[in-house]
Amino acid sequence: GDSVTQMEGPVTLSEEAFLTINCTYTATGYPSLFWYVQYPGEGLQLLLKATKADDKGSNKGFEATYRKETTSFHLEKGSVQVSDSAVYFCALSDPGGGGGATNKLIFGTGTLLAVQP
Amino acid sequence: ETGVTQSPTHLIKTRGQQVTLRCSSQSGHNTVSWYQQALGQGPQFIFQYYREEENGRGNFPPRFSGLQFPNYSSELNVNALELDDSALYLCASSRTGVDEKLFFGSGTQLSVL
Numbered sequence: 700g701d702s703v704t705q706m707e708g709p710v711t712l713s714e715e716a717f718l719t720i721n722c723t724y725t726a727t728g729y730p731s732l733f734w735y736v737q738y739p740g741e742g743l744q745l746l747l748k749a750t751k752a753d754d755k756g757s758n759k760g761f762e763a764t765y766r767k768e769t770t771s772f773h774l775e776k777g778s779v780q781v782s783d784s785a786v787y788f789c790a791l792s793d794p795g796g797g798g799g800a801t802n803k804l805i806f807g808t809g810t811l812l813a814v815q816p
Numbered sequence: 817e818t819g820v821t822q823s824p825t826h827l828i829k830t831r832g833q834q835v836t837l838r839c840s841s842q843s844g845h846n847t848v849s850w851y852q853q854a855l856g857q858g859p860q861f862i863f864q865y866y867r868e869e870e871n872g873r874g875n876f877p878p879r880f881s882g883l884q885f886p887n888y889s890s891e892l893n894v895n896a897l898e899l900d901d902s903a904l905y906l907c908a909s910s911r912t913g914v915d916e917k918l919f920f921g922s923g924t925q926l927s928v929l
Contacts, residue, residue, distance in 0.1 A: 703858075742820070742906055742920035743859070788858050802849065802910050802918055803872055806858030 701726045705789045705807035712814050718776040720810045722763075722789035725770065730791040732756075732765055732772040733804065737786045746774075746787070779814045786811050820909050820921035828927045834895045837924045839907030841888040845919070847871070847912045848890040850882060853904040853923070865890055866912050894926075902928045 706721040724730065731750045735743040747756030752767035761776045772789060789807040821840045829835050841848055847866045851859035861874035865884035879895040888909070894901055904925050908918040 740922070742922040743908075743918075744920070745917060790858075802847070802912075803861050803864065803874075804851075804859070804918065805861070808856070808858045 701730070701791060701793050701805050703789050703791055703805055703807035705787075705810055707808070708786075708811040710810060710812050712779055712812070714781055714814055714816050715778045716814075718774070718779045718783075718812070720774040720787055720789075720812070722772045722774065722807060723770050724772065724789075724791050726791055726793045728793045730793040732763070733790040733792070734761070734763055734772070734774050735788040735790060735806075737788065737809070739785075743788065779812070781814045781816055784812055784814045820907055820919050822905075822907050822921035822924050824924060825922070826925045826927075828929065829897050830929050831897055831899060833897050834893065835897060835926060837892040837894075837905050837907075837926070839890045839892070839909075839921060841890070841909035842919045845909035845911050846888055847910045848884055848888065849908045849910070849918065850890070850892045851906040851908065852876075853906055854900075855903070859906055862892070897928045899928050902926060 702725045704723050733748045734746040736746045737743050747758040749756040749765035755764045763772050763774045786809045788809045790804045820842050823838045849864040850862040853859040862876050863873040864871045868884045881893045883891045904923040906923045908920045910918050
């Protein structure tokens with residue numbers, strides 16, 4: 700079945716460092732790919748998305764490119780801030796994956812990012 | 817535009833009891849999905865409701881059931897609670913037929929003792 704694998708954390712960086720969080724996926728169809736962020740005590744918020752191969756999603760300085768050839772959707776940011784400290788989830792939505800539900804998301808296990816001043 | 821609200825925020829139950837969690841959808845949204853997030857894990861899809869009917873279900877036993885009401889609010893019911901049911905339960909609303917974007921609530925933290 701469909702699945703998402705992302706790098707384990709925690710990832711600890713100093714402020715202004717470069718961030719990469721790796722994400723790879725397995726899907727039967729042509730999924731849309733997402734990054735969600737979860738701040739402490741809050742629900743998930745959509746950070747960015749890409750719906751087809753070679754699309755680049757971007758938001759708040761974060762970017763990720765949908766790479767079909769490597770089945771990857773790595774999250775990057777050029778200069779992290781303390782306020783970026785959160786758990787980041789990679790996810791896919793596969794309309795061809797069956798089950799009947801629309802917008803059903805399959806999540807990775809999450810990566811905790813801790814940014815130190 | 818109001819967001820997705822869930823109640824209660826925290827709940828403690830004992831094994832074998834039953835629990836009902838509630839969710840109010842974002843205004844204008846017609847679809848509600850429920851997810852279970854165990855500690856240190858990503859959310860897992862439980863089921864989805866559209867037009868008051870179940871519209872897809874994940875790998876959860878029948879003791880997990882739900883309802884969607886005409887105002888698009890929703891309930892998640894869990895019978896015969898087990899220790900492994902301890903988790904954060906997230907509700908997400910969306911607009912089927914419009915876009916894929918899910919709006920998540922802050923969740924209900926359920927502890928089963």
